[in-house]
Amino acid sequence: MGLFDFVSNIGKKLFSKQEEASEAVTKHIAEDNPGVENVSVTVEDGVAKIQGNAVSAEALEKAILMAGNIEGINSVNVDSVTVTNGEALASxxxxxxxxxxxxxxxxxxxxxxxxxxxxxxxxxxxxxxxxxxxxxxxxxxxxxxxx
Structure with missing residues (x-):
């Protein structure tokens, strides 16, 4: 599915230290979950890697945007997410x-x-x-x- 690029120095500030990032981004997506089951996010060097099962391509797109629009995130990787209904991500x-x-x-x-x-x-x-x-x-x- 791939890697999605974002502007890293804008957006909602959820963490101040790198070691807080994974938990903060996972919690952020889980709180307003767009439809990604068993969601977990690992953040390393500005890349948020989302894992879980999305109920649809739309749900995954929303999770990508939720993670990417956070200050300190410059890319979102969704290679470890499966889309339950088999839909492909939109162009x-x-x-x-x-x-x-x-x-x-x-x-x-x-x-x-x-x-x-x-x-x-x-x-x-x-x-x-x-x-x-x-x-x-x-x-x-x-x-x-x-x-």
Whole structure:
């Protein structure tokens, strides 16, 4: 499945010491679990390696974004995750990196032709967008292809 790159110096700060990282990231995903059973994360040199069984490709994508949008994580490796229903991960065009000046309204206008559809983006990213007014440059999110 592979390795997904992120910007390591942005995002939610969950740990200050490397030795706290694995437990902190595992707990973060487990608290708002998008559908990854037996989830565990090992963090080494900025790479978060997720292990477990995802119920769907969408659940795995959400776990990837949850881990990758944490300060100090520059890559997420999912080679040790199985997707129970056999779905493949979506192509990169479903992921979007927020740019300076972006709003969810503007992103929805580009993706769907209507800014009012930003709620679909929020719903698809509820694990990483807790407040629609608090997104930041470098944050990576999912853009659902169909509504």
């Amino acid at each position: 990169d065009d479903q992921f979007y990196v927020i740019q300076k000046g972006d709003t969810l309204w503007k992103i929805a206008e580009k993706a769907y032709g209507s800014g009012a559809k930003y709620t679909a983006i929020v719903a698809a990213n509820k694990e990483v967008i807790k407040d629609a007014d608090k997104i930041f440059p470098g944050q990576k999110i999912r853009i659902p292809k169909s509504l």
